[in-house]
Amino acid sequence: MSRSAHPAGPRHADVLPEGHYSAPPADLNSLDPKVWAQTVGRDADGAVTVGGVPVTRLAEEFGTPAYILDEADFRARARAWRSAFGHDADVFYAGKAFLSRAVVRWLDEEGLNLDVCSGTELATALSAGMPAERIAFHGNNKSAAEITRAVEAGVGRIVLDSFPEIVRVAHIAQSLGKRQKVQIRITVGVEAHTHEFIATAHEDQKFGIPLAGGQAAEAVRRALRLDGIELIGIHSHIGSQIFDMSGFEVAAHRVVGLLKDIRDEHGVELPEIDLGGGLGIAYTSDDDPREPHEIAKALTEIVTRECEAAKLRTPRISVEPGRAIVGPTAFTLYEVGTIKPLEGLRTYVSVDGGMSDNIRTALYDAEYSVALVSRASDAEPMLVRVVGKHCESGDIVVKDAFLPADLAPGDLIAVAATGAYCRSMASNYNHALRPPVVAVSDGEARVIVRRETEDDLLRLDVG
Numbered sequence: 438m439s440r441s442a443h444p445a446g447p448r449h450a451d452v453l454p455e456g457h458y459s460a461p462p463a464d465l466n467s468l469d470p471k472v473w474a475q476t477v478g479r480d481a482d483g484a485v486t487v488g489g490v491p492v493t494r495l496a497e498e499f500g501t502p503a504y505i506l507d508e509a510d511f512r513a514r515a516r517a518w519r520s521a522f523g524h525d526a527d528v529f530y531a532g533k534a535f536l537s538r539a540v541v542r543w544l545d546e547e548g549l550n551l552d553v554c555s556g557t558e559l560a561t562a563l564s565a566g567m568p569a570e571r572i573a574f575h576g577n578n579k580s581a582a583e584i585t586r587a588v589e590a591g592v593g594r595i596v597l598d599s600f601p602e603i604v605r606v607a608h609i610a611q612s613l614g615k616r617q618k619v620q621i622r623i624t625v626g627v628e629a630h631t632h633e634f635i636a637t638a639h640e641d642q643k644f645g646i647p648l649a650g651g652q653a654a655e656a657v658r659r660a661l662r663l664d665g666i667e668l669i670g671i672h673s674h675i676g677s678q679i680f681d682m683s684g685f686e687v688a689a690h691r692v693v694g695l696l697k698d699i700r701d702e703h704g705v706e707l708p709e710i711d712l713g714g715g716l717g718i719a720y721t722s723d724d725d726p727r728e729p730h731e732i733a734k735a736l737t738e739i740v741t742r743e744c745e746a747a748k749l750r751t752p753r754i755s756v757e758p759g760r761a762i763v764g765p766t767a768f769t770l771y772e773v774g775t776i777k778p779l780e781g782l783r784t785y786v787s788v789d790g791g792m793s794d795n796i797r798t799a800l801y802d803a804e805y806s807v808a809l810v811s812r813a814s815d816a817e818p819m820l821v822r823v824v825g826k827h828c829e830s831g832d833i834v835v836k837d838a839f840l841p842a843d844l845a846p847g848d849l850i851a852v853a854a855t856g857a858y859c860r861s862m863a864s865n866y867n868h869a870l871r872p873p874v875v876a877v878s879d880g881e882a883r884v885i886v887r888r889e890t891e892d893d894l895l896r897l898d899v900g
C-alpha cells in the first residue's frame with residue numbers, strides 16, 4: 438500500500454521525505470465517497486455536513502474529539518450484507534469492531550445477528566434486546582463465568598477455540614441441564630494478505646484448532662462424544678482488512694473438505710459453516726474494497742459446488758463482517774491545535790485526541806485519509822503528519838497526508854473511516870477521556886455513547 442515517495446505538484450518544502458503518500462489530490466476540498474461516509478458532503482459555505490448536519494454545529498454541540506457516525510450509512514451497509522447473503526445464510530455483525538446499544542438495535546431491525554467475544558459484549562447485546570439465539574459467542578480464553586452466562590442466556594452458538602474449551606463448555610452446559618449448540622473454530626493454514634497482527638488462519642498464532650495433523654478432526658471426534666454440546670458446524674476466520682478473495686475461497690474449500698471427512702467418518706452432516714469476517718475497506722483512495730455481493734457470490738458458489746461434488750447437503754453459511762459494515766460509516770472530528778513546520782521534513786499538526794482514540798496507526802502502521810472540514814480552502818497542499826497530544830512520539834493518527842497550507846489552530850479536521858476498531862480499542866492513556874459517538878441521521882444528531890468525564894475516571898480510583 439506504500440506509494441511513491443516524491444509527489445508532483447505544489448508543496449511546502451523543496452525536498453519531501455520518504456513516505457506513504459501519493460501526489461496531493463487535485464482538489465483538497467473533495468471527499469472521496471469511497472473513503473467517507475455516504476451522506477458526507479459540503480454545504481454552500483464549504484463546511485462539511487453529514488446526514489444534513491454541519492460538522493461545525495456538531496463540534497459546538499458535542500465537543501471534540503468525537504466519533505461522528507452516519508446512521509443511514511450503517512443501516513445501508515448492514516442491509517447490503519443481509520440481502521447479498523439472502524435468507525439461506527446468516528450475517529453476524531462482529532461487535533468487536535464497535536458495539537453500543539443503539540447499534541445492536543439497528544442490527545436487530547435490519548435482520549442481522551451478532552458476534553460477541555466477552556461477557557460484557559454479551560451483556561450489552563442482551564440489554565439492547567438482541568434475542569440470545571441470534572448471538573454467537575467467541576473468544577480464545579473464555580472464562581467459566583462467561584461460558585456460564587452465555588449458556589444460561591441461551592446464545593445460539595458458542596464457537597469453541599481449543600481442546601480444553603470443548604470439555605469446559607460441555608461440562609458447564611450439562612451442569613446447567615442444557616445442550617449448548619457449538620461450532621469449532623479451525624485454522625485452515627491460509628496466509629491472509631494483511632498485517633501480521635490481524636492475520637488469523639496461519640498456524641503459528643493463538644486462535645482456533647489447526648486443520649493440519651488431523652487436529653481439527655480429533656476435536657470433532659471429542660465434541661461428538663459429549664452430551665452437553667451439540668456440534669452444529671465448523672468456523673473459520675482468516676484475518677482482517679483483506680482485499681484478496683482467494684484466501685476466503687481456499688478457506689471455504691478446506692472447511693467443506695473437513696465436512697466431507699466428518700460425514701465419511703461419523704455419518705454426520707454438520708448443518709452450518711461460518712466463514713468469518715475480514716473484508717477490507719477503503720482507508721485511502723488507493724484501496725479497492727470488494728462489495729458484499731461479490732463475497733457472497735464467491736463463497737456461496739464454492740460451497741455449493743464442492744458440496745454437490747462430495748454429495749453433501751449444502752450447509753447454511755454464515756459470515757461475521759465487522760469493519761466492512763461500521764468502518765466507513767464514521768469519522769473522527771478533531772480540533773487543530775499546535776502546528777509545527779519542520780523545514781525539509783513535514784508539518785506536524787497536533788489534534789486534541791490521538792492514539793487514545795485511534796491506536797490503529799501505531800499498532801498496524803494503518804493509513805487514513807484526513808480533510809479540513811470546518812471550511813473549504815484554496816491554499817496549496819502541505820505535507821502533514823497528524824499527531825495526537827499524548828506523551829509518545831508514536832502517537833500518530835495519520836502518518837502522511839496533505840492539508841491546505843493555510844490550516845490554522847481552531848480549524849476542524851476529520852479522519853475518515855474510523856468506525857471500526859477505534860472507539861472499541863480506545864484507551865485512557867494520559868487519562869484521556871474517551872470521546873463520544875454521535876449518530877447523525879436526517880438532520881438530527883444524538884449521542885449514542887457519551888463522552889467520559891473526569892468523574893467517570895476518578896470514581897475508579899479508590900486508593
Ligand SMILES: Cc1ncc(COP(=O)(O)O)c(C=O)c1O
Nearest residue numbers: 531674677714715757758759760
Ligand atoms: C472471529 C472473528 N469474526 C469476525 C471478525 C471481524 O473481522 P472484520 O472486522 O475484519 O470483518 C473478527 C476480527 O477479525 C474475528 O476475530
Ligand SMILES: N[C@@H](CCCC[NH3+])C(=O)O
Nearest residue numbers: 533635677678797857858
Ligand atoms: N483490531 C484490528 C483487527 C482485529 C480484528 C479482530 N480479530 C484492526 O483494527 O484492524
